[in-house]
Amino acid sequence: MLETATVLDSIAEQVLETMFFSVVLGPAEEPVDVPRLTALVSFSGSHAGLLGVSGDAATANALAANFLGVAGDEVPPGQEPAVLGELANVLCGAVLGHAEPEGRFTIYPPQISDTEECVAILHKTQIQRNFETTEGCLTIGLTILEDGPLA
Amino acid sequence: MAFSVLIVDDCSAMRSVIRRILAISGFEMGECHFAGDGAEALDVLRRHRVDLVLSDVNMPRMDGEGLLRRLAEDRELRAVPVVIVTSDGTRDRETRLLGMGARGYITKPFHPEKLRAELERVLEASHA
Numbered sequence: 442m443l444e445t446a447t448v449l450d451s452i453a454e455q456v457l458e459t460m461f462f463s464v465v466l467g468p469a470e471e472p473v474d475v476p477r478l479t480a481l482v483s484f485s486g487s488h489a490g491l492l493g494v495s496g497d498a499a500t501a502n503a504l505a506a507n508f509l510g511v512a513g514d515e516v517p518p519g520q521e522p523a524v525l526g527e528l529a530n531v532l533c534g535a536v537l538g539h540a541e542p543e544g545r546f547t548i549y550p551p552q553i554s555d556t557e558e559c560v561a562i563l564h565k566t567q568i569q570r571n572f573e574t575t576e577g578c579l580t581i582g583l584t585i586l587e588d589g590p591l592a
Numbered sequence: 593m594a595f596s597v598l599i600v601d602d603c604s605a606m607r608s609v610i611r612r613i614l615a616i617s618g619f620e621m622g623e624c625h626f627a628g629d630g631a632e633a634l635d636v637l638r639r640h641r642v643d644l645v646l647s648d649v650n651m652p653r654m655d656g657e658g659l660l661r662r663l664a665e666d667r668e669l670r671a672v673p674v675v676i677v678t679s680d681g682t683r684d685r686e687t688r689l690l691g692m693g694a695r696g697y698i699t700k701p702f703h704p705e706k707l708r709a710e711l712e713r714v715l716e717a718s719h720a
Contacts, residue, residue, distance in 0.1 A: 535679060
């Protein structure tokens with residue numbers, strides 16, 4: 442599991458830098474009592490599981506602005522959830538491709554919500570990492586189960 | 593020579609960022625068209641001259657595999673090269689899509705230089 446956590450760190454850094462024009466500054470303390478937007482991506486196949494990403498509203502806005510190449514106040518309505526969903530989707534694909542390159546997976550569309558229930562689901566994942574980025578703090582959680590139905 | 597490109601992805605933000613990365617990479621891009629799924633892509637391809645298609649795989653209505661199948665059946669469009677741009681990095685998926693006619697396969701995340709090199713390779717092979 443330690444190895445998977447290291448892989449997740451490395452992939453998160455790479456994904457944020459190359460496609461989201463963000464930089465990971467280092468580990469962070471998870472923010473508490475702050476409303477957060479969470480994107481959850483589940484997958485099945487060679488392994489089943491879930492990857493989730495969570496950030497507060499300001500972080501989600503800054504990430505969307507970076508991704509779209511616009512100022513924070515120019516982010517079109519609804520794009521923060523879409524961009525967070527894409528981040529979760531790209532992270533999930535990259536982690537699975539690295540962890541199990543010979544595997545077969547179905548990655549399902551991201552579920553995005555600002556409810557506490559989604560944060561609770563993220564907290565139940567096997568591995569959780571908090572990253573301080575140039576856009577704010579992001580929490581990434583991952584669960585990979587040993588067996589899953591073949592995709 | 594500038595190449596006209598069609599970017600196919602159900603996420604409008606991803607379409608925008610791929611166009612942005614193409615511009616950053618220095619790829620000689622002419623007109624850039626967008627489509628939200630395979631069906632829309634076919635419609636764009638029938639109305640515009642497109643040199644290269646960059647397509648996602650998982651999309652509603654008609655996915656990337658459906659688009660490749662339809663293009664293979666179409667005499668006028670089958671020569672248009674398609675490069676798959678996806679987050680699925682498994683070899684099984686890559687082999688399957690290349691077997692269905694995709695000329696290139698690039699997994700997210702990618703550096704601008706890597707995207708440009710792959711597109712230039714595909715265009716060169718298509719015009720050989």
